[in-house]
Amino acid sequence: MTLANDTTLDARFTLTVGSPSNPFCLEAQFQLDRGLLVLFGPSGAGKSLTLAALAGHISPQEGLITLAGQPLVDTRRSIHVAARDRRIGLVPQHNSLFPFRDVRGNVTFGLPRDQRRSRNDVVESLMDELGIAHLADARPDALSGGERQRVALARALAVRPQLLLLDEPFASIDDAGRRALQDILQSILKDHGIPAVFVTHDVDEARRMGQQVVLFERGRTTRQGRPRDILGIDRKVSITGQVVEEVEASGADGGDATQTIRLSSATLTGPRDSLEANEQGQLHIQAELPLKG
Amino acid sequence: MDTELGFSFMLSMRVATIALLVVTVPGLALAWLQARRRYPGKVLVDGLVLLPLVLPPTVVGYFLVVLFGRRGFLGPSLESLLGLSVIFTPTAAVLASAIVALPLLVKTAQPAIENVPVELEQVASSLGLSPVALFFRVTLPAAWRGILAALVLAFARALGEFGATLMFAGHIPGKTNTMPLEIFAAYQSGNDSLALTYVVVLTGLSLLVVTVAARMSPGTSNR
The missing domain is CATH 3.40.50.300 (P-loop containing nucleotide triphosphate hydrolases)
Structure with a gap:
């Protein structure tokens, strides 16, 4: 040793x-x-x-x-x-x-x-x-x-x-x-x-x-x-030129609850406690792995 | 008669005080052990500590005679080695009182020690305190109310001890006639007024002691 x-x-x-x-x-x-x-x-x-x-x-x-x-x-x-x-x-x-x-x-x-x-x-x-x-x-x-x-x-x-x-x-x-x-x-x-x-x-x-x-x-x-x-990285991401159209939660509260965020030209889905969107179109993403770039 | 009452009163106080001194260190050590340590046979020790509280005092007295009597297990060797004969002496009264007082001391002090947050003792030992320093600088200051209540109750129990004392120390006027024994003797011989005097003194004393203990107990304080 x-x-x-x-x-x-x-x-x-x-x-x-x-x-x-x-x-x-x-x-x-x-x-x-x-x-x-x-x-x-x-x-x-x-x-x-x-x-x-x-x-x-x-x-x-x-x-x-x-x-x-x-x-x-x-x-x-x-x-x-x-x-x-x-x-x-x-x-x-x-x-x-x-x-x-x-x-x-x-x-x-x-x-x-x-x-x-x-x-x-x-x-x-x-x-x-x-x-x-x-x-x-x-x-x-x-x-x-x-x-x-x-x-x-x-x-x-x-x-x-x-x-x-x-x-x-x-x-x-x-x-x-x-x-x-x-x-x-x-x-x-x-x-x-x-x-x-x-x-x-x-x-x-x-x-x-x-x-x-x-x-x-x-x-x-x-x-x-x-x-x-x-x-992982805790990062607030602003996506310009995108509007949050819909935020949809599914599954019961707890481990398998997911959140789906529909933007103008993309859709994000992930565990509810790691994905948030506010009305200004700012997304809060908690990623398991480091985001590249 | 006044001097007899005075003798009996002083003897009782002396016996109870020495009995308390005898049980304080082992009693508090036992209370700490039961509150803070896990070890094989802990339940058995718990039972043994409680035994004098649940057994008739005459049974405790019988055990003491079997142990320390002239033909007992320890009596002859104590007598030949140290020239000590315990049975039918004031020392016997002290031993009898100490043993019946022990469970009350342990069982009152134990929860008081359990209530001291274990974090305090951990912090103190990490700061370099030895186990003995830890007891005097942390456990005692944090649990003193409960420990004092335990000592007071043990004293009261020792003061009132009758059955084991009668068996082991006997009722020898001028030597082992504590107040509880005097009450019985006076009552037996028809001297009701003397018995009543002892009863009043002993009741008053015990009431005082127990009231003090109740005020000291954690949970009944006016904090």
């Missing part, structure tokens, strides 16, 4: 959870060189379970996980590094903050007592960068969803992790707030040079965030590549 020297995270493992009568098997294989890796797929495909294995909260039955050349898990050599020794930051979707601590207490939670003072500057500038400096004394239950996730991010970064794991961190935040947080996260990761694994089931978020995307389907990682190769 040879690995390129710049591989930060290498994961290839299997694990089974659930009861013997109703098991869920996960088979994961992916690499992260630098930047942000998106784990994308529908709910229940095994993304969060993969994150739990990377964090060390669940142990793979077979396989290996290496981070910066060091094994975190190697089942052949019976290596299982404990979660607390992995130096991996975690930002969960829900219940991310300690309710019994104020914002500053949350951000400094992972710092050893003797470092809280010496690293005060780092903490202050992190809170500044994330726009939560003015909330230092606030209690978590007084914060908005977006503010909570900013605090959770600051807390994870304050201990200078080797890797950051984010489990649908912005899923319960409104669109505008999510965009802002996506931008902040990207610039912070870049500035601090911290690699990250980001779980989402939202295709737009996957496109925006990932330099690399891993596709999850029913407990397996099926493909890894650039977002445009894995997720």
Whole structure:
């Protein structure tokens, strides 16, 4: 087995959870060189379970996980590094903050007592960068969803992790707030040079965030590549000189619903959720494969 | 008579307090184990923990005598090795109270610990906390109401323990005569007014303790 020297995270493992009568098997294989890796797929495909294995909260039955050349898990050599020794930051979707601590207490939670003072500057500038400096004394239950996730991010970064794991961190935040947080996260990761694994089931978020995307389907990682190769291209196309004459939907809502758009001299048919037309004759096409040209 | 009542009251308080101290660490560890871990035989452990709650206390007392009595399984070796004789001593009263208090402690603390979001513990361990630090810095601060309620209820149960104590510690005036035993003795000898005095004291004390526990319970707070 040879690995390129710049591989930060290498994961290839299997694990089974659930009861013997109703098991869920996960088979994961992916690499992260630098930047942000998106784990994308529908709910229940095994993304969060993969994150739990990377964090060390669940142990793979077979396989290996290496981070910066060091094994975190190697089942052949019976290596299982404990979660607390992995130096991996975690930002969960829900219940991310300690309710019994104020914002500053949350951000400094992972710092050893003797470092809280010496690293005060780092903490202050992190809170500044994330726009939560003015909330230092606030209690978590007084914060908005977006503010909570900013605090959770600051807390994870304050201990200078080797890797950051984010489990649908912005899923319960409104669109505008999510965009802002996506931008902040990207610039912070870049500035601090911290690699990250980001779980989402939202295709737009996957496109925006990932330099690399891993596709999850029913407990397996099926493909890894650039977002445009894995997720297809989301492009708004204007067709000049054409008038939308009729939009016709057929089939029940769900997997096999299709949409047919009749133009002056052409007809487009495709899955309903990937084909839209508005009254100005603009078409919204989500293509599975990259469009040429 | 006043000094007898005073002795009995203080003995009961002392026995219940030490019994609580004895069960706190194993009880909370068991509650955490049952709330957070999956392991083979978990159901059996659950049953064993509940047993002292559903068995007649006399049965618990009988088991203790079989274990720690002069001709019991552990009694003779304890006596020859450490010179300790447990049966018919205040220590026996503590042991009896501790065992009947344990299920109440575990079964009240367990849901409180279960209610602490597992994400908080995962974040904390990823931030480098050891399991012990995690308990004191995350689980306890997040579940303190339920855990305090569990301790208070366990104390109340230990305070009122009668059957197992009578079997294992006996009713020895000036040595093992806790308030519940005194009530029975006074009633048997026809001293109804003395029995009533103990009854009033014990009822008042238990009511106070249980009211405090109810106020502490999660879900009944005014948050």
